[in-house]
Amino acid sequence: MLPEINIRLPEWVEGFLAICPEVFPAVEDRMNFMIALARQNVRNETGGPFAAAIFDDAGRLVAPGVNMVTASNLSVLHAEVVALALSQKAVGRYDLSDGGRLIYELVSAAEPCAMCFGAVLWSGAKRFVCGARSEDAQAVGFDEGPKPADWAAALEDRGIAVKRDVLREEAAAVLREYAAAGGVIYNPGRA
Amino acid sequence: MLPEINIRLPEWVEGFLAICPEVFPAVEDRMNFMIALARQNVRNETGGPFAAAIFDDAGRLVAPGVNMVTASNLSVLHAEVVALALSQKAVGRYDLSDGGRLIYELVSAAEPCAMCFGAVLWSGAKRFVCGARSEDAQAVGFDEGPKPADWAAALEDRGIAVKRDVLREEAAAVLREYAAAGGVIYNPGRA
Numbered sequence: 001m002l003p004e005i006n007i008r009l010p011e012w013v014e015g016f017l018a019i020c021p022e023v024f025p026a027v028e029d030r031m032n033f034m035i036a037l038a039r040q041n042v043r044n045e046t047g048g049p050f051a052a053a054i055f056d057d058a059g060r061l062v063a064p065g066v067n068m069v070t071a072s073n074l075s076v077l078h079a080e081v082v083a084l085a086l087s088q089k090a091v092g093r094y095d096l097s098d099g100g101r102l103i104y105e106l107v108s109a110a111e112p113c114a115m116c117f118g119a120v121l122w123s124g125a126k127r128f129v130c131g132a133r134s135e136d137a138q139a140v141g142f143d144e145g146p147k148p149a150d151w152a153a154a155l156e157d158r159g160i161a162v163k164r165d166v167l168r169e170e171a172a173a174v175l176r177e178y179a180a181a182g183g184v185i186y187n188p189g190r191a
Numbered sequence: 192m193l194p195e196i197n198i199r200l201p202e203w204v205e206g207f208l209a210i211c212p213e214v215f216p217a218v219e220d221r222m223n224f225m226i227a228l229a230r231q232n233v234r235n236e237t238g239g240p241f242a243a244a245i246f247d248d249a250g251r252l253v254a255p256g257v258n259m260v261t262a263s264n265l266s267v268l269h270a271e272v273v274a275l276a277l278s279q280k281a282v283g284r285y286d287l288s289d290g291g292r293l294i295y296e297l298v299s300a301a302e303p304c305a306m307c308f309g310a311v312l313w314s315g316a317k318r319f320v321c322g323a324r325s326e327d328a329q330a331v332g333f334d335e336g337p338k339p340a341d342w343a344a345a346l347e348d349r350g351i352a353v354k355r356d357v358l359r360e361e362a363a364a365v366l367r368e369y370a371a372a373g374g375v376i377y378n379p380g381r382a
Contacts, residue, residue, distance in 0.1 A: 084266065095380055145313075187313075
């Protein structure tokens with residue numbers, strides 16, 4: 001028998017979404033939502049201090065993602081990967097933009113690691129909004145990997161608009177809360 | 192209801208594995224297996240011309256992966272991501288190396304794209320063996336994304352040994368077979 005994998009968000013997410021609006025008009029609204037989702041992931045002890053989501057051009061949530069590396073035992077399940085995959089499942093396309101015609105936005109409570117940088121490239125997302133800086137994630141011990149020196153410009157070169165530092169301090173506070181609570185820093189071992 | 196995702200290999204894979212050995216002692220054995228798996232993915236029309244797998248230090252298959260982007264409508268389901276995730280599921284750890292103590296090898300019929308480069312970093316794989324070059328994938332139209340100029344050295348710097356060009360020509364032939372058959376080159380649209 002071959003192994004198979006089921007990716008589903010933690011159970012608390014559905015109740016959390018039920019008390020949130022469905023449309024988030026301003027970028028700060030969307031980022032505040034991501035920061036709250038990341039904080040809930042920490043407090044529910046269901047993964048790392050990261051959350052992301054895809055929104056359509058009207059600010060309507062398509063699907064959220066939270067970091068599920070430790071809970072799922074899968075190193076690829078960073079918040080951005082989960083949000084992109086669940087959103088592609090929701091719209092039924094591997095290219096969210098449907099050939100470049102549609103504007104979908106990825107919002108993440110933190111800048112991408114080396115893997116998620118690449119995942120954004122292939123997703124069809126046309127905008128990418130980030131909260132905490134990679135330096136903030138590194139400051140609590142997370143390895144971000146070797147990204148291109150100007151990764152944001154590399155995305156812009158491929159038609160993906162990048163907006164950084166949206167509510168950076170508020171987003172970085174969740175990273176510090178996780179570290180202070182003794183959360184697992186899940187970089188792979190190098191012994 | 193939140194969307195959820197089930198990742199399972201195409202149905203033909205189980206029958207294909209049943210006629211393969213379980214242990215592949217030489218690196219060329221492992222690469223020949225990957226090339227055959229990639230070719231079957233093309234001929235069964237279940238995805239792009241890519242396959243990868245994790246092997247333990249004795250050359251025993253842990254879990255394979257094939258590219259499932261078009262069949263699953265998920266842009267993250269490159270062969271390496273599938274192989275890493277199914278192998279982590281099989282061993283029950285997000286760090287294959289279990290803190291650096293165990294040697295697992297990722298073998299891929301082609302060099303990694305920008306996303307898979309990052310996915311390898313976080314997987315706990317300690318060796319990475321590649322067949323076709325990124326240039327071979329680009330020659331048939333696949334975008335590999337902006338990787339670090341010396342991505343292999345970047346992996347080596349983090350304790351992951353890299354071996355390239357194993358049966359490169361045989362592996363590149365599968366890429367050309369896919370393109371000649373009119374296979375979908377699934378880069379996201381930029382209209």
